[in-house]
Amino acid sequence: MKQTYRSRTAFVLGWVWLAFVAFNVWDLIAHYTGQASMVALAVLGALTALVYVVALRPATVFTEGELVGRNPLRTTYLPWASVEDVTVSHSINVEHGGGRVLRLWTPMSTARERAKAQRRSAPRQQRGRYRTEPTLSRSEQAAVDAFAGKTHADWVGEQIRDRAEAARRRDEEATPARVTWSYDAIAAVVAAVALVVAAILAG
Template identity: 35%
Template sequence: MTRQESASTAPQKYAERSYRSPMGLVGGVLMIALGLWLGGDAVLRGAGDTKLTALFALLLGVPLVAAFTLRPVVKAGEDRLLVRNPFRTLTLPWGAVEDLRASFSCEVFTTGGRKYQLWAVPVSLRQRKKAGRQAARGPAPRRFGLGGDTGPVPRAMADQTVDDLREMKAQAAHREGAIGEPVVRWAYEVIAPCVVGVVGLLVMLVV
């Protein structure tokens, strides 16, 4: 077997891929900027109680908005899938991943029977319907007399992402580095300031 033939039969390797929601990132930045502008002004110019209320509101609001918009990401590598959701980070070796599905939300199922949602990959029913209509019409013909078609019909982002992740899982099925148990870590850096903010606001309301 030649070197070229050996390279062609070797398992395909993937660089780490990251998946995020662009609209979530944009919305999160705008909401945090607005909150800091209004809350910061109240902290700097408000009276005693107003300052404290605004400060606790910022401690609650900014981490909460960031958790649901900026924090979520899915990173797929050769050996494992990292899922960062609003309040938890999941490290899932591919050997521990049983299936991935996209219905009304994107979900990953582990061999232990657990199910986790992929917050970074939202399902858009509008995108799915649009892709379905394009698939029913078939690929559009090329223009300017070039012949052929324009390639595969586009799919909804969530469905395409799940297909990509399933392909990576299949490639890692028998890799030694992909064997292991899921690891779940709570995002205390998000939870702690939110708890302080809630407690502070409750105290201000009572007092």
């Protein structure tokens, strides 16, 4: 079963930006005014390529056989049995291949998110004679306990570690990671550069 983890905020804002760009491109084409329109299209194209590369494309994907790290310009395919260690700081760092490190672009852990997680893990003080907070069910309390003091990145890092240990228990082969270029991201950057060149030539 395939599972995908990414920054939800960046993903939503990326699609909002695409909707904004689509409307503006239609308006610029419908009311084309020469160089001014070309410059505006070039700016929109450059910003859209940036948004796609850093907000829409990055993802951490779990498949049955491997961890797939989709970073802005490259994709790494790492078999679970090849994962040697996982540490989480600002990003999730996956050690493999005797010293190599795969830094996953998403999800990341910000200082604000980590401080919020620490506040969640602190014992709550009861004020007054009566409790004002709702009583959680057993499953809800278990979920709260599982995430206590942890960010989303911490939780994903634990899932990677668990899957790697399970793969080693099954005696799966630890093969080297495969790294490929992200041709879609490169195409977006090339298209943006082409629009900038066209805007310059239009002048």
